Amino acid sequence: MKQSLQLRLTQQLTMTPQLQQAIRLLQLSTLDLHQEIQQALDSNMMLEVAEDEPNFDNDRQNQQDQQDQQDQQTENNIEPGDASSEGSQNEIPDELPVDSSWEDVYDNVQSAGLSSAPSGESQEFESYRSAPQKLVDHLIWQMELAKFSDHDLAIATAIIDSVNDDGYLATGIEEIHQGLLNQFEELEIDEVNAVLHRVQNFDPPGVAALDLGDCLQIQLRQLPESTPWKETALELVTHFLDHLASQNQSRLKRLLDLSDEQLGQVISLIRSLDPRPGSRIDSSDSQYVIPDVFVNKRNDNWYVTLNPDIAPKLRVNPYYSSMIKRADNSSDNTCMKNHLQEARWFLKSLQSRSETLLKVARCIVDRQKEFLDHGPIAMKPMVLRDVAEEVEMHESTISRVTTQKFMHTPNGIYEFKFFFSSHVSTNTGGECSSTAIRAFIKELVDNENAAKPLSDNKISNLLKEKGINVARRTIAKYREAMSIPPSNQRKRII
Numbered sequence: 405m406k407q408s409l410q411l412r413l414t415q416q417l418t419m420t421p422q423l424q425q426a427i428r429l430l431q432l433s434t435l436d437l438h439q440e441i442q443q444a445l446d447s448n449m450m451l452e453v454a455e456d457e458p459n460f461d462n463d464r465q466n467q468q469d470q471q472d473q474q475d476q477q478t479e480n481n482i483e484p485g486d487a488s489s490e491g492s493q494n495e496i497p498d499e500l501p502v503d504s505s506w507e508d509v510y511d512n513v514q515s516a517g518l519s520s521a522p523s524g525e526s527q528e529f530e531s532y533r534s535a536p537q538k539l540v541d542h543l544i545w546q547m548e549l550a551k552f553s554d555h556d557l558a559i560a561t562a563i564i565d566s567v568n569d570d571g572y573l574a575t576g577i578e579e580i581h582q583g584l585l586n587q588f589e590e591l592e593i594d595e596v597n598a599v600l601h602r603v604q605n606f607d608p609p610g611v612a613a614l615d616l617g618d619c620l621q622i623q624l625r626q627l628p629e630s631t632p633w634k635e636t637a638l639e640l641v642t643h644f645l646d647h648l649a650s651q652n653q654s655r656l657k658r659l660l661d662l663s664d665e666q667l668g669q670v671i672s673l674i675r676s677l678d679p680r681p682g683s684r685i686d687s688s689d690s691q692y693v694i695p696d697v698f699v700n701k702r703n704d705n706w707y708v709t710l711n712p713d714i715a716p717k718l719r720v721n722p723y724y725s726s727m728i729k730r731a732d733n734s735s736d737n738t739c740m741k742n743h744l745q746e747a748r749w750f751l752k753s754l755q756s757r758s759e760t761l762l763k764v765a766r767c768i769v770d771r772q773k774e775f776l777d778h779g780p781i782a783m784k785p786m787v788l789r790d791v792a793e794e795v796e797m798h799e800s801t802i803s804r805v806t807t808q809k810f811m812h813t814p815n816g817i818y819e820f821k822f823f824f825s826s827h828v829s830t831n832t833g834g835e836c837s838s839t840a841i842r843a844f845i846k847e848l849v850d851n852e853n854a855a856k857p858l859s860d861n862k863i864s865n866l867l868k869e870k871g872i873n874v875a876r877r878t879i880a881k882y883r884e885a886m887s888i889p890p891s892n893q894r895k896r897i898i
Contacts, residue, residue: 426753430760430801433808434694434714441715441754449740450724450747454717539571539611539685540564546606552599559584559591559599563612571611571682572619610681617645623677633670636660640670648674651895695812697765699776706776708765710758711812718754720747760797764805767791768823775823776813780843785827785835828878830871841867841874842882849888854896 432440445451543564552560562584566575577600581593603612609626613619620641627634640648640660647655648671657667678684698709728740768791774782788806792799806820827835845863852858858866860879867874880890888894 422749422753425749426756427804429753429757431804431807434696434810437715441718444750445718448743448747448750450720450743451718451750452721454719537685539567539569539682542685543567543603543606543611547603550602552602555588556595556599556602558587559596560603563596563600563603567612567682569682570680571608572613572615577614608678608681608684610678613681616679617641619679619681620645620674620677623681631673633666633673636662637670637673641674650892693810693817695810695817696761697809697811699765699769699811699813701776701814706769706773708762708769710762715754715758718751720744720751760801760805761809763795764791764802764820765811767794768811768820772823776815779815781840781847783823783825783837783839783843785837786824787826788824828872828874830873836872838882841872841878842886844870844872845879845882846886846888849883849894852894854894857891857894859891 429437429440445453544561547557547560547564559580562580563573566573566580568574577593577596581591581596584591584596600612604610604622605626606612610619610623613622621638624634624638624641640656644656644659647659653664653667657663660667660670662670694714695711696714698711700707700709724740725744728737728744768786769776771786771790772784774784788799788802792802795802806824809820810817811820822839825837825839827837828841830836844867848858848863848866860876860883863879863883864874864876867879883890
């Protein structure tokens, strides 16, 4: 084969560092963006947070007000700080000047966190919240107050360690007994059960239960003896809990020899109990969602604005940028040039992220105006391609923009992904979004007769009457996605 040289021209797309940085910032959430900005501020000397400019107009106005007040006092022949003899005798001020301050008397004010915030700054309310309390810590605190021997204390500790967040024992009694045999060779399982009964008397009622029936029994036994229908309810949860779960009203009345009214009172007592006692104590820090955009309605038009608090205002440090010498090739000057170029790229990427975010949010709002006016029932079907074609971007870019980005609307805070849904055809040739179908299903279930709940087939027929063709399996899928139980479990006896 003869060798030869050929000249060929080709075009290819390359990912420049600037483009890679812009794409990476585009898909970051608000929390991740704050961390990325802080990391850039720490590593780049050219970047700084743009502080607010001082308001000279307000200062000039305050000085003018003070001068007018002094002139008024001079006209009335009253020196500042002087008072008449009558006023000095009859009007005593509430606070008299002293030569000591609060901090001089109470030295530990600053350390205790009770000092007032500096001028112009306000302390957040979250800083005064107590630490979240865990269920295990709450049980250990009660165990330390109770009178346990060293032997029983070790057993109680093992039992408390096996309690999950809902308040149930995640480990069986036999497993706890086997685990304690290494520490106590002659330990009997009856001793573990005895300590378990003592732990089950701790707060909250029903804690350390083996299952749901045991949890309800513990709570019923702790009720006063004068509680109506206590014994009947205890018998029901002990022997016939499965019939109560299946809502078998006729069998329960026959087994317990009760009328409809009496059975209703027994079930009302059982419903007053807590099936998840651990949820009362086990609390965690609230996670607040910071919206990226705000949607407001003014003059019958919807407007979208960026949240100014999602990212601080950055700028290039003018002092350091002025120190760069163009003709100097020293290592220090080269490093400053590189930092300046990186800072400009970073600021441009942030601006591009904000513009793209605002453009996509406006497109979503324009397409979902009916949802903002009437709720989820009026949601229109929309996919990523619809927005990508309107804003002239790629679908992958729209996917990055809508991931972990939130929109604050008068109806609540929603993720951008919430507004995208598939469609189902209607009898008139139109389209209905899956979100609207879910809203229809939830509305039908909320308004159904509790004694005769709607089946999936019945809901499908009701939607067909409205012109929406949805199969029974699709109804079941949407119902399970919304955590709505089937009709036999939604049935209520009373």
